[in-house]
Amino acid sequence: xxxxxxxxxxxxxxxxxxxxxxxxxxxxxxxxxxxxxxxxxxxxxxxxxxxxxxxxxxxxxxxxxxxxxxxxxxxxxxxxxxxxxxxxxxxxxxxxxxxxxxxxxxxxxxxxxxxxxxxxxxxxxxxxxxxxxxxxxxxxxxxxxxxxxxxxxxxxxxxxxxxxxxxxxxxxxxxxxxxxxxxxxxxxxxxxxxxxxxxxxxxxxxxxxxxxxxxxxxxxxxxxxxxxxxxxxxxxxxxxxxxxxxxxxxxxxxxxxxxxxxxxxxxxxxxxxxxxxxxxxxxxxxxxxxxxxxxxxxxxxxxxxxxxxxxxxxxxxxxxxxxxxxxxxxxxxxxxxxxxxxxxxxxxxxxxxxxxxxxxxxxxxxxxxxxxxxxxxxxxxxxxxxxxxxxxxxxxxxxxxxxxxxxxxxxxxxxxxxxxxxxxxxxxxxxxxxxxxxxxxxxxxxxxxxxxxxxxxxxxxxxxxxxxxxxx
Amino acid sequence: xxxxxxxxxxxxxxxxxxxxxxxxxxxxxxxxxxxxxxxxxxxxxxxxxxxxxxxxxxxxxxxxxxxxxxxxxxxxxxxxxxxxxxxxxxxxxxxxxxxxxxxxxxxxxxxxxxxxxxxxxxxxxxxxxxxxxxxxxxxxxxxxxxxxxxxxxxxxxxxxxxxxxxxxxxxxxxxxxxxxxxxxxxxxxxxxxxxxxxxxxxxxxxxxxxxxxxxxxxxxxxxxxxxxxxxxxxxxxxxxxxxxxxxxxxxxxxxxxxxxxxxxxxxxxxxxxxxxxxxxxxxxxxxxxxxxxxxxxxxxxxxxxxxxxx
Numbered sequence: 001x002x003x004x005x006x007x008x009x010x011x012x013x014x015x016x017x018x019x020x021x022x023x024x025x026x027x028x029x030x031x032x033x034x035x036x037x038x039x040x041x042x043x044x045x046x047x048x049x050x051x052x053x054x055x056x057x058x059x060x061x062x063x064x065x066x067x068x069x070x071x072x073x074x075x076x077x078x079x080x081x082x083x084x085x086x087x088x089x090x091x092x093x094x095x096x097x098x099x100x101x102x103x104x105x106x107x108x109x110x111x112x113x114x115x116x117x118x119x120x121x122x123x124x125x126x127x128x129x130x131x132x133x134x135x136x137x138x139x140x141x142x143x144x145x146x147x148x149x150x151x152x153x154x155x156x157x158x159x160x161x162x163x164x165x166x167x168x169x170x171x172x173x174x175x176x177x178x179x180x181x182x183x184x185x186x187x188x189x190x191x192x193x194x195x196x197x198x199x200x201x202x203x204x205x206x207x208x209x210x211x212x213x214x215x216x217x218x219x220x221x222x223x224x225x226x227x228x229x230x231x232x233x234x235x236x237x238x239x240x241x242x243x244x245x246x247x248x249x250x251x252x253x254x255x256x257x258x259x260x261x262x263x264x265x266x267x268x269x270x271x272x273x274x275x276x277x278x279x280x281x282x283x284x285x286x287x288x289x290x291x292x293x294x295x296x297x298x299x300x301x302x303x304x305x306x307x308x309x310x311x312x313x314x315x316x317x318x319x320x321x322x323x324x325x326x327x328x329x330x331x332x333x334x335x336x337x338x339x340x341x342x343x344x345x346x347x348x349x350x351x352x353x354x355x356x357x358x359x360x361x362x363x364x365x366x367x368x369x370x371x372x373x374x375x376x377x378x379x380x381x382x383x384x385x386x387x388x389x390x391x392x393x394x395x396x397x398x399x400x401x402x403x404x405x406x407x408x409x410x411x412x413x414x415x416x417x418x419x420x421x422x423x424x425x426x427x428x429x430x431x432x433x434x435x436x437x438x439x440x441x442x443x444x445x446x447x448x449x450x451x452x453x454x455x456x457x458x459x460x461x462x463x464x465x466x467x468x469x470x471x472x
Numbered sequence: 473x474x475x476x477x478x479x480x481x482x483x484x485x486x487x488x489x490x491x492x493x494x495x496x497x498x499x500x501x502x503x504x505x506x507x508x509x510x511x512x513x514x515x516x517x518x519x520x521x522x523x524x525x526x527x528x529x530x531x532x533x534x535x536x537x538x539x540x541x542x543x544x545x546x547x548x549x550x551x552x553x554x555x556x557x558x559x560x561x562x563x564x565x566x567x568x569x570x571x572x573x574x575x576x577x578x579x580x581x582x583x584x585x586x587x588x589x590x591x592x593x594x595x596x597x598x599x600x601x602x603x604x605x606x607x608x609x610x611x612x613x614x615x616x617x618x619x620x621x622x623x624x625x626x627x628x629x630x631x632x633x634x635x636x637x638x639x640x641x642x643x644x645x646x647x648x649x650x651x652x653x654x655x656x657x658x659x660x661x662x663x664x665x666x667x668x669x670x671x672x673x674x675x676x677x678x679x680x681x682x683x684x685x686x687x688x689x690x691x692x693x694x695x696x697x698x699x700x701x702x703x704x705x706x707x708x709x710x711x712x713x714x715x716x717x718x719x720x721x722x723x724x725x726x727x728x729x730x731x732x733x734x735x736x737x738x739x740x741x742x743x744x745x746x747x748x749x750x751x752x753x754x755x756x757x758x759x760x761x762x763x764x765x766x767x768x769x770x771x772x773x774x775x776x777x778x779x780x781x782x
Contacts, residue, residue: 176582176583179581179582179583179584182573208573210573210578210581211578211581212576212578213578215552215576215577216576217573217576264576265576266548266549266552266574266575266576268549268552268553270549272546272549273545273546273548273549273552275545275574304545306544306545306546306549308544308546311533314544314546316545342542344542346535347535347536347732347733348733349537349540349733350540351542391707392707423606423705423706424610424705425606468569468570469543469566469567469569469570470543470570471543471544471545471548471570471571471574472542472543472544472545
């Protein structure tokens with residue numbers, strides 16, 4: 001509760017820039033009117049340019065063809081720059097000084113409180129242009145394992161053993177809402193168990209406030225939490241076929257996905273990049289928390305630093321924390337570390353070597369039979385190495401070792417894989433995963449056994465349309 | 473108990489970070505405008521326009537393929553401190569959006585005062601006139617974005633930079649204009665020399681590895697007769713290479729232009745088969761030795777092209 005109050009106060013302070021309070025209302029009204037006129041002027045300018053371009057093309061089509069056949073890649077005359085030897089005059093540059101529609105750099109309190117005209121942006125779009133990006137990604141999995149594992153439904157893809165299935169088909173819509181914020185919406189469909197029809201659900205929907213002062217930014221909505229470096233990555237973008245065991249065991253198959261808000265701060269006075277994050281969420285995650293109310297919220301935090309070792313090498317280290325309550329009002333706190341190193345030789349279009357490890361230390365209250373509380377401390381981690389000697393081929397291995405959060409015992413797994421990428425937008429991956437669990441108990445459904453598993457996994461992934469670049 | 477210890481640790485870190493604030497670069501009273509350019513060509517041009525009033529950094533190096541730059545948090549730190557960012561646009565540096573979003577700097581977000589896109593007012597080449605999709609490779613729906621090293625477009629680019637810098641520092645507009653005029657005068661002088669140098673080889677056909685050079689070729693009257701890549705960004709099939717070699721032999725094409733980051737071995741092999749020469753070009757400032765600024769990069773390309781085609 002205290003965390004929630006602190007966040008609310010913090011957001012309130014962040015959203016009310018002090019200098020703006022001195023602004024006079026009349027000045028603001030005039031400024032808005034002027035801005036509106038400028039927008040209209042720009043809109044007319046764009047229309048004129050579009051029509052002129054169309055006219056040029058039509059005129060060209062009616063001209064007789066030249067004797068020289070156009071060579072591959074030679075641009076049409078309409079788009080060609082002026083004759084050789086000429087420096088084009090600066091006249092075509094129509095942008096006048098200070099003519100940007102708005103300057104969101106320091107939105108005043110009045111700016112933030114006054115109603116906006118988001119639909120005026122819609123009117124300014126070019127022909128056939130959307131005001132946001134649309135992308136679709138598809139991720140298909142096939143896996144083969146022992147019959148015992150299928151019977152016990154304890155494979156990596158529980159309930160989908162020895163099957164080929166669409167794991168995640170995702171529709172992404174993202175873009176700027178206005179000069180101050182952006183929105184990201186991801187809707188996904190996937191088959192969760194054999195014979196079931198694919199269900200559709202909201203994977204993410206967030207508003208990011210971009211124009212906050214003092215190096216801060218806030219995100220509100222339902223999101224993949226920035227816990228460690230891999231939790232935030234969607235299934236189809238992971239460098240492996242499956243999420244690391246430590247995340248699946250401590251947070252469930254999908255990792256940590258929560259509704260709430262988080263804020264980041266990036267200081268500008270340090271010699272290296274540092275990001276500090278704090279968040280407050282419902283705490284719906286049933287595996288780790290599950291209380292699901294803001295009266296006992298899930299509080300998250302993360303600090304990550306990046307060191308550019310050389311032009312070709314980078315190292316990122318981070319630590320994360322998530323603390324909430326279970327439905328029985330028992331505290332559950334997970335502290336994590338993450339480290340990632342990449343070597344990308346000069347002139348290379350891809351990294352040659354990637355090394356990474358993430359680990360989680362879980363401190364969880366449990367009740368024994370007579371109502372006494374005890375604390376269970378559990379740990380899990382993975383180590384990963386990948387080499388990509390060629391642009392289209394990568395290979396790597398992940399080693400997982402994880403205790404169970406409340407039950408006794410642990411499991412380990414090793415997973416070598418080979419990835420082939422015909423292009424940036426299409427990828428095939430084949431992996432073998434060997435898992436051993438220290439005990440059979442809990443993994444023996446229907447008389448089967450998931451104690452020792454060997455799985456052959458195949459993955460095919462595509463991306464259609466827009467897809468934002470992934471940071472380091 | 474553990475939770476309390478963690479909370480204390482967090483407070484200590486916050487105090488330590490806050491204590492560093494007075495020593496921050498931003499704490500200095502009078503300072504130069506901090507500008508970040510997405511590619512080194514724009515760094516060079518911004519330095520030419522901004523002169524002593526600006527301090528410019530580039531997010532990428534000339535030897536990199538700008539399409540596939542990796543967004544590193546170190547980029548975000550540079551952008552966090554920036555008063556302005558100069559970007560190419562036309563999707564060449566679309567990754568900059570991700571870096572800018574991670575920088576938490578409202579001055580340079582899309583629509584911000586310090587966001588300077590230099591493709592405004594540029595007559596873009598190779599704008600698709602029909603429907604495009606990715607079966608055509610890494611096509612640019614808004615046209616070819618590799619225009620920054622066309623000296624004929626420098627006036628338009630520098631005008632955009634002047635306007636952008638003047639939005640951030642209106643009091644310095646006159647100085648920016650003055651610097652720009654001086655730079656363009658210098659460039660015009662070199663342009664006359666380059667035009668003279670290229671005159672004897674005007675109309676020559678060349679093959680390029682990736683369509684990076686269309687503006688430069690068009691400017692000096694050269695013809696792009698083919699590409700080593702089957703389609704932009706897609707590695708060539710053996711059949712495509714066979715056809716290309718045959719075409720080069722038939723049309724007596726002497727040169728393959730290749731980027732420093734591309735498959736130079738393959739370019740050399742194709743050139744050898746076709747009786748031509750693979751020429752590593754300065755695709756950007758800093759891409760090759762001697763191409764240290766905007767003018768020397770163009771000079772390098774013109775000299776190399778004229779020599780190879782003669």
